Amino acid sequence: MNSRKRPTFYIKTVGCKVNQYEEALIKRQLTEAGFSGVRAGERADIYIVNSCTVTHKADRDVRRIVRGFYRQNPHGRIVVTGCYAESDEDRKTLAGIPGVGLLVRNAEKISIADILSGEFSVIKDNEKYCHSLHHDRDRSFIKIQDGCDNRCSYCKVPLVRGLSRSRGFDEIMAEIREFIGEGSREIVLAGICLGAWGRDLSPRQSIADLLRHLAGIEGDFRIRLSSIEPHYVTQCLIDLMASSPKICRHLHIPLQSGDDNILRLMNRPYTTDDFKKMIGRSRKAIPGIAFTTDVIVGFPGEDAASFARTCAFVKELAPSRIHVFSYSRRQGTAAASFKKAATAGDVKERQKQLTSLGRELALKFAEGLRGKKEMVLVESRPETGTGALSGYTDTYVKVFFKAPRSAIHHIVPVVITEIDRSRIAGVC
Numbered sequence: 001m002n003s004r005k006r007p008t009f010y011i012k013t014v015g016c017k018v019n020q021y022e023e024a025l026i027k028r029q030l031t032e033a034g035f036s037g038v039r040a041g042e043r044a045d046i047y048i049v050n051s052c053t054v055t056h057k058a059d060r061d062v063r064r065i066v067r068g069f070y071r072q073n074p075h076g077r078i079v080v081t082g083c084y085a086e087s088d089e090d091r092k093t094l095a096g097i098p099g100v101g102l103l104v105r106n107a108e109k110i111s112i113a114d115i116l117s118g119e120f121s122v123i124k125d126n127e128k129y130c131h132s133l134h135h136d137r138d139r140s141f142i143k144i145q146d147g148c149d150n151r152c153s154y155c156k157v158p159l160v161r162g163l164s165r166s167r168g169f170d171e172i173m174a175e176i177r178e179f180i181g182e183g184s185r186e187i188v189l190a191g192i193c194l195g196a197w198g199r200d201l202s203p204r205q206s207i208a209d210l211l212r213h214l215a216g217i218e219g220d221f222r223i224r225l226s227s228i229e230p231h232y233v234t235q236c237l238i239d240l241m242a243s244s245p246k247i248c249r250h251l252h253i254p255l256q257s258g259d260d261n262i263l264r265l266m267n268r269p270y271t272t273d274d275f276k277k278m279i280g281r282s283r284k285a286i287p288g289i290a291f292t293t294d295v296i297v298g299f300p301g302e303d304a305a306s307f308a309r310t311c312a313f314v315k316e317l318a319p320s321r322i323h324v325f326s327y328s329r330r331q332g333t334a335a336a337s338f339k340k341a342a343t344a345g346d347v348k349e350r351q352k353q354l355t356s357l358g359r360e361l362a363l364k365f366a367e368g369l370r371g372k373k374e375m376v377l378v379e380s381r382p383e384t385g386t387g388a389l390s391g392y393t394d395t396y397v398k399v400f401f402k403a404p405r406s407a408i409h410h411i412v413p414v415v416i417t418e419i420d421r422s423r424i425a426g427v428c
């Protein structure tokens with residue numbers, strides 16, 4: 001079959017690693033159904049926006065992307081799926097944007113290829129699914145869990161994703177073995193509430209059980225957890241990470257606030273003391289571990305004093321990277337009725353301050369790597385201009401270095417030699 005005649009599609013994903021995994025799945029299904037993917041910026045017959053609704057900014061981004069696709073091809077079929085296409089109110093907003101032809105809820109995402117196959121004339125052929133479409137060969141995202149049983153007062157996710165559900169152990173192992181067999185060097189486990197994996201399975205299992213089995217698979221690859229809530233970082237998980245060189249020494253653990261009163265208002269199930277102890281235990285057991293985090297600024301009730309406590313706490317914890325979010329009021333959440341304490345100007349200023357603290361702490365972490373040998377997964381594209389190769393350490397620091405192209409797609413030792421604000425370099 002001439003692939004030029006295949007109807008073309010382009011998918012744009014906004015949001016978390018779970019959405020990225022689901023994008024991969026939709027791409028795979030569409031390709032196998034006879035559609036052909038195009039690159040960013042190319043005109044397509046079908047545009048799919050895999051949306052997120054975690055903040056107002058995410059909603060706005062989705063609407064902007066839809067409008068861009070409509071401008072690119074007013075006759076294209078625009079499909080919006082994901083968390084922003086869940087609630088009746090949001091669906092009404094989306095349906096009113098010119099060009100939006102189809103809204104698909106999360107639960108029906110896996111039927112998109114079937115729906116579109118019925119609308120377009122596609123001829124299934126034996127063309128093999130091209131892996132580069134659904135994950136680069138270096139890194140594969142695997143969704144192992146969906147939904148969340150927590151009720152953080154600011155979060156809309158449980159309202160649109162539902163209660164926690166785990167994928168079965170055998171299914172996950174089979175998919176991961178397949179990716180490793182195809183040459184994947186890094187497996188990133190993703191979930192909406194990853195740490196809850198296995199709790200709903202019978203018999204009940206834990207994320208540490210799954211990791212133990214994954215770490216036992218032969219091959220040149222490593223495993224990374226995308227993000228884990230603090231109360232799921234158990235001693236068992238820490239001990240396993242400490243004893244398995246295959247598991248990246250990196251944990252992304254959302255803190256959200258460094259003030260106990262705000263944490264309580266957020267309905268987060270831990271105190272700053274719990275958090276500090278958990279980080280302390282991890283650092284003691286896993287030398288060199290990097291911990292990255294998320295912090296929300298401007299949550300209702302956060303005044304200047306509570307923000308100052310957050311800054312002091314973050315400084316004390318010294319994460320190697322911070323994602324700072326401005327609080328976004330989400331309809332249907334408990335916090336939607338809380339009274340705001342900060343003006344928009346305050347929130348902007350807090351975001352600036354914390355972001356700048358984050359940069360300082362990132363630099364401090366990188367300084368600690370100077371002279372050390374780090375294992376780097378070499379990515380495929382050399383840097384334009386210098387031809388330098390680059391990749392991430394297991395502690396999630398991007399490093400540039402000169403090496404033969406044969407190093408691409410391998411995990412290689414790199415000694416860190418140069419560190420400045422914009423670039424970390426090493427010798428391979």
Ligand code: SF4
Pocket residue numbers: 148149150151152155156157158192193229
């Ligand atoms: S843990 Fe809290 S913030 Fe994360 S998805 Fe669940 S409710 Fe939302």
